[in-house]
Amino acid sequence: MNKDLKVAIIQTDLVWENPEENRRVLNDKINAISTNVDLIVLPEMFTSGFTMNPVLVAETMDGDTITWLKEKAKEKEAVIMGSLVISENNNFYNRMVCVEPSGVITTYDKRHTFTLAGEHNVYTAGTEKVMFNYKGWKICPLVCYDLRFPVWARNAEDYDLLIYVANWPKVRINAWDALLKARAIENMTYCIGVNRVGLDGNNHEYSGHSAAFDVLGNRMDNLSENEDAIAIVVLEKDTITKYREKLNFLNDRDDFNLKV
Template sequence: MKIAAVQAAIRYGDVDANYHIADQAIEAAAAAEADIVVLSELWNTSFYPLNVYDLADEEGKRTKAFLSDAAKRYHVHIVGGSVANKKQGKLYNSTFVVDKTGEVVGEYDKVHLFTPGKEDMVFTAGNHLNIFELDGVKMASIICYDVRFGEWVRMAALAGAQILFVPAAWPNPRLGHWQILNQARAIENQMFVVAVNSCGQAGEYQFCGGSMIIDPWGKVLSQADGREQIITSDVDLSVIKGIRSSINVFRDRRPELYHL
């Protein structure tokens, strides 16, 4: 299974341009023979203009139609990063996952909102995991700040996820945190982690790039620098069986002692 992570400089508040950028990136990733293409956080608006509510997708209609069409045209699965999305008058930071046939197989609203960036004052938090299957493999997705909450990721691992997708708009100067947290989530949950960041500038934020594809041992299989680029890696899922048999943290857990 080959995965492509799209690290793009999202145009701040320029929604039409951003859909065009996403389409070009998906086409390029498909040309590189990717099976799964992953976009970054809030790729329709960036993180996030003052008029984000006005710019947001209505019930995800445009995004789902766009991703479905692109998946069928390019014959790829798409983990659609996240978009600003209006539902019943409230604003959400939402992920849509679409398979090669164009079917939406997963939806997720960001659960942990970034209070230092006042995201909680603008967006509404979600309340459920996003577990889905592509090519018969269980996977999960979270969004950016969620990766700091190990309990949330462990729940996805316990639900059977073998690959975790982390679309983000992660800013400087916290590149070190980004790298360490994603590697830690991979190691402690013995899963692949595909961490896809933005790059470039958006308002007061300078995004640090550094997108990564990480194996269950914490080894970085592919990594971006701070520029626009698409990184790819083949993912060998047999590695998960190997590490979970040699270092069986799931068997050795003591959940009866964990009071969270």
């Protein structure tokens, strides 16, 4: 089994509250990935932008977007992941979906809803930290505002890869840059953050700054600010093993239980 994991980061503008058009645009971008990859990562709320009008864009787990993701994952022989608005049990969720080529789906509902924008008044917060395994890699998916809360991301499970998808505005992008790097260092894990670019329907500006960091906090990608582009990074499992065994920092983790 190949110990490396090849990840495609799609940093893109999003069409405001228009799932059909976003699927069309993203379909073209995914098709443009000419090399074989294992994971394809889309931004937060990739069908709509960060909207507080879920009734306009919400779908179900057997809706058009999930059907499309299953088709594309099978076609590209890669996991495709990102978050979208899901309606379930009379609630709306900002849900990360991780769709495997086999059709298996792992879901994570955003734990920390963004109170500054009133997300907590519209979307139901998740209660479970989620992992999924793919090609020998243990992967932890999280969403945007979760990045500000290191206890939730704490690597108690010895995961290998931490992935954040986001609509993180330009005005606070310094925090995004610093915290992504910190999550990689403190958890001795690869950490990838995928953020959008462009203006949304509320005139909030997004400058991207999607990035991949290794276990020592070294930047791995070459994406530029405001760039609508795709970056591909190769993660090496041996690098994790090498530095965890050499430095043993995770062995000194504090032992505590988190109340949700």
